[in-house]
Amino acid sequence: MKPKVVVVLLTWQRLSNLKVTLSSLSKQTNKNFDVYISNANENKKSLVDRYAHYAKQSKKLNVEVSHDSNDRLAFRRFDIGKKLAKQGYEIVLFLDDDVTFPVDYVSKMLRRYEPKTYSSNFAWFFEDGGSDYYKKRKRVTKEGAPVHYCGTGVSMVDASVFLDKKIHNAPKEMYPVEDLWLSYYAQHVLGWKLKYVEVSGVTVRGGDSVALYRKVAQSKNDKADLLRMLVNKYGWKL
Numbered sequence: 001m002k003p004k005v006v007v008v009l010l011t012w013q014r015l016s017n018l019k020v021t022l023s024s025l026s027k028q029t030n031k032n033f034d035v036y037i038s039n040a041n042e043n044k045k046s047l048v049d050r051y052a053h054y055a056k057q058s059k060k061l062n063v064e065v066s067h068d069s070n071d072r073l074a075f076r077r078f079d080i081g082k083k084l085a086k087q088g089y090e091i092v093l094f095l096d097d098d099v100t101f102p103v104d105y106v107s108k109m110l111r112r113y114e115p116k117t118y119s120s121n122f123a124w125f126f127e128d129g130g131s132d133y134y135k136k137r138k139r140v141t142k143e144g145a146p147v148h149y150c151g152t153g154v155s156m157v158d159a160s161v162f163l164d165k166k167i168h169n170a171p172k173e174m175y176p177v178e179d180l181w182l183s184y185y186a187q188h189v190l191g192w193k194l195k196y197v198e199v200s201g202v203t204v205r206g207g208d209s210v211a212l213y214r215k216v217a218q219s220k221n222d223k224a225d226l227l228r229m230l231v232n233k234y235g236w237k238l
Contacts, residue, residue, distance in 0.1 A: 002032055003090040003091050003113075004034075004088050004089045004090050004091070005032055005033040005034070005089065005090070005091045005092075005093065005106075005110065006033060006034045006035070006036050006084050006089045006091070006092055006093070006159075007025060007033050007034070007035050007036070007093045007094075007095060007106070008036045008037075008038065008077070008080055008081070008084070008092055008093065008094050008095070009021060009022075009035065009036070009037045009038070009095055009096075009097060010037075010038050010040070010076060010077065010080075010094075010096070010097065011037065011038070011039045011040065011041060011048060011097050012040045012041065012070060012097075013041065014097055014098065015041060015044055015047060015048065015097070017097050017098055018037075018048065018051050018097055019051050019054075020100070021095065021097060021099070021100075022035070022051055022052070022054075022055040022059070022061065022063070023055075023059070024100065024101060024103075024105075025055070025059075025061060025106075026055060026059030026060065026061050027103045028103055028104070028105065028106045028107070029103055029104050029106075029107050030104075030106045030107035030110060031060075031061075031106075032106075032110075033093070033106060034062045034063075034064070034089075035055070035061050035062065035063040035064070036063075036064050036065075036066070036080065036084060037052055037063065037064070037065045037066070038065075038066050038068050038076060038080050039065060039066070039067050039068065040067075040068055040069065040070035040076065042067065045067050048065055048067075049065055052064075052065045066080075068080075072175055073175040073176050073178075074152070074175060074176055074177065074178040074179070075168075075170070075174070075175045075178050075181075077094060077152060077178055077182075078162055078167060078168055078178060078182075079168075081157075081159060081161070081162030082162040082163060082168070084159060084162075085159040085160060085162045085163050086163070089159050090158070090159055090160075091110070091113055091156060091157075091158065091159060092156070092157050092159045092162075093106065093109060093155070093156050094152050094153065094154070094155045094156075094157070095153070095154060096152075096153035096154070096204070098153075098204055099153060099154055099202065099203070099204055100201075100202070100203050101154070101199070101201065101202045101203075102199070102200070102201035102202070104199075105199055105201075105202065108197070108199045109121075109156050109197060109199065110156075112143075112156075112195075112197045113156060114158075114193065114195070115158050116158055116160075116190070116191075116192045116193065117157070117158060117192060117193045117194075117195055118150050118155065118156075118157045118158075118161070118182060118183065118186040118187075118192060118193070118194050118195070119150065119155060119156045119157070119194075119195040119196070119197045120150035120151050120152070120154055120155040120156070120195075120196065120197065121154040121155070121196075121197055121198070121199050121202045122139075122150070122151035122153065122154050122155075122204075123139070123140040123147045123149065123150045123151065123194065123195070123196040124137045124138060124139055124140060124147070124148060124149045124151075125137065125138045125140055125145070125146055125147060125148050125149075126138075126148045126149065126227070126238045129231055129238045130148070130224075130227045130228065130231055130238050131228070132224060133223050133224030133227050134223075134224060137149070140196040141196070141198075142196070142198075143195070143196055143197065143198050145196060147194040147195060147196050148183065148187075148194070148238050149179065149180065149183045149194070150179065150182070150183050150194050150195075150196075151179050152178060152179040152182060153179075153204065154202055154204075156197070157182070157186075158192075161182070161185075161186055161190065161192070164185075164190065166185075166189070167181075167182075167185050167189075170185075171229075173226055173229070174226060176222075177222075177223055177226055180223065180226060180227060180230060181230075184230050184234065184236045187236075188234075188235070188236050188237060
């Protein structure tokens with residue numbers, strides 16, 4: 001029996017790419033997935049609903065939309081993951097709203113799925129214990145190489161991680177950088193594997209310049225500071 005798979009799209013401020021992303025999903029060679037859109041743009045509900053309706057009717061995608069608060073910032077992923085895991089979804093594929101990807105993206109990701117694993121097409125290895133996040137991290141480009149940190153924007157995870165109660169109880173400082181917390185928690189607390197998955201043709205159009213944590217934190221040093229807190233206070237072994 002095939003696992004129950006959901007692709008989760010989070011929208012916040014930048015809705016211009018949502019229609020393109022849904023169109024890309026409709027062209028996937030493997031359509032064994034549902035789509036869940038979480039919209040935190042309270043004043044743009046009608047637009048999101050219209051895009052979702054179009055995708056569902058004309059592109060044959062099974063799309064659900066929720067209009068959510070952004071109070072927990074990027075931790076909204078965890079709240080949604082918990083909800084979907086309770087609904088029986090076993091695999092969650094997260095896609096940011098500024099990502100473009102090839103038609104075989106879902107197929108290639110699912111072929112590499114492993115239980116109790118957090119995987120991403122964007123993964124990094126920290127040098128010097130993450131003492132300077134921006135200067136001493138290296139992008140992982142080879143499958144099987146050591147990984148310290150996976151980016152959630154192009155990722156896949158065993159949905160059961162979101163049923164762990166303690167993963168939701170992170171300090172509020174972590175809310176803009178849930179990718180660091182998920183990497184730490186999955187690897188160090190639960191003993192799960194972090195893995196780089198190679199899928200050619202994946203690009204991020206906005207990147208750091210429009211990333212949520214930059215809009216909220218307004219400082220390039222914040223992610224480095226939070227990484228050091230995870231190492232020094234919580235004992236993350238890098």
